[in-house]
Amino acid sequence: MQFTLDFNNTMSDVLGSEQGFRPEDIDGLKKQANEIHKNLQARRRTDIGFYNLPYDEKLLKDVLSLSKELAGSFDTLVVLGIGGSSLGGRAIFNALCHPYHNLLHSVGEGRLSPNASIGDVPSRCGRPQGSPLQARNKRSVLRIFFCDNIDPDGFKPLFEILNLKKTVFNVITKSGETAETIAQFMVIKKLLEKMIGKKYRDNIIITTDPLKGALRKIADEEGFKSLPVPPNVGGRYSVFSAVGLFPSALAGVDIKKLLAGARYMDEMCDTDDIWKNPAYMSAILQYLAYKKGKNISVIMPYSNALRDFAEWYLQLWAESLGKKVNLKGEAVNIGATPLKALGTTDQHSQLQLYMEGPYDKIITFIEVKKLKNKMPIPRIFEGFKEIGYLGGHSIEELFKAELDATRIALTKNRRMNYAIAIPEINPFTIGQLLFFFEVQTVFAGSLFEVNAFDQPGVEEGKRLTYGMMGKKGYENKKNEVAKWPKGAKRYII
Ligand code: PA5
Secondary structure (H helix, E strand, O other): OOOEEEOHHHEHHHHOOOOOEOHHHHHOOHHHHHHHHHHHHHHOOOOOHHHHHHHOHHHHHHHHHHHHHHHOOOOEEEEEOOHHHOHHHHHHHHHHOOOOHHHHOOOOOOOOOOOOOHHHOOOOOOOOOOOHHHHHHHOOOOEEEEEOOOOHHHHHHHHHOOOHHHEEEEEEOOOOOOHHHHHHHHHHHHHHHHHHHHHHHHHEEEEEOOOOOHHHHHHHHHOOEEEEOOOOOOHHHOOOOHHHHHHHHHOOOOHHHHHHHHHHHHHHOOOOOOOOOHHHHHHHHHHHHHHOOOOEEEEEEEOHHHHHHHHHHHHHHHHHHOEEEOOOOOEEEEOOEEEEOOOOHHHHOOHHHHHHOOOOEEEEEEEEOOOOOOOEOOOOOOOOOOOHHHOOOEHHHHHHHHHHHHHHHHHHOOOOEEEEEEOOOOHHHHHHHHHHHHHHHHHHHHHOOOOOOOOHHHHHHHHHHHHHHOOOOOHHHHHHHHHOOOOOHHHOO
16 A cells, blocks of 8 residues: 555546646646756755755764663653744654553653663554553653643643653754743743752753754753754754654654655655656645635545644645745735644534535545554444444444545535545654655745745744844834734724
């Protein structure tokens, strides 16, 4: 079984000519695709660094050796980072670790067994050989918490369940200056100093630019252990750097296999033949859909393990492609709005809108062919014809049937959709999937003719925040906020 992209349900043969694409629509982009391919291949050697991460032996060695070094001393990892500095690691964790990973440890316990090896701990992550109970007994990996939001009502209560001596904090910020992450860092630094004393530095690992930024300076001057984020790798493309790999390694994920999956996908995408390149084809479908007025792009995995993966994709897509100006500097205000839905849950929530609302969506399903768990449904309630039919089937059968049924129902309603399928969830296929969406996004960026690597739109909000928080040089922003109208009373109820 292979990674597949089935886009039948986007084509006019199936959806009709009003809603679907003709093969000629796709072929019309061949020349452009060829040029984009050449450009991306050249730029992977210069400014688009994410392509090379899965091949970086030194990075892998450094991540594995630091994880091994820490594994014996801590039972919990807290990741402090936001946006691209959190979502990738979280997506891997959600996909590859036990769904109740953190509950497999009891609070205050979880010290790794002295013999445990982080490089080869597939007991819980990478989807287990052996039961959760065996995994818990091995205690071979750390509990992981991702604290991306600074809402104190979410952040502070975490400290009620941590044993600080056994907790390592991974402060991740490429710029080394993101207010949210640095504020969290300042809080925990003081706290650790107070609780642990001189050796508190052992409990902090910094992941940041190797040369630039305030945090790099602090790490070097104060002697914190650190890992680099390569300068040519932007936050949302950093999942295969130490940003995503280090927390994953500490969670017990087989990161070698994850990287192998990414390399495999890189090979699959190393062709300018759009009918053979799944990531380019997927980007083309998204692009053509947008041109056809379908300006909402829904991602709908049928897998709980891919819930956070969908979050990661949302950020990648939205921040990369939602832009005011194109590469020529012309105002375009472009970008499809990404939405996430989870099958089957959102069949009972958003599906009504997708079925009958405006024809403004393209839906990408992600199907996992082979699920890990089997759950037969017992033959009971046979006297009740409303529910008794379920007996003798299985939960996975029902899950699959619902996916197929949803695809058919949408297609019957001429709602554009396509499906990506992976044979099962494991580190290799997750590596494939992550890399696939990175390539899709940069390729789509070129089709839309926007810079997929910047995010100028978020800067003004940051500047106003700096002003309010008293950062030097932003006094005018402070005044701007102070003078901002409070709003007419008649519009406030
Ligand atoms: O993709 C991006 O560049 C952003 O989402 C960043 O990851 C996010 O703003 C956090 O930035 P930093 O890693 O510098 O703290």
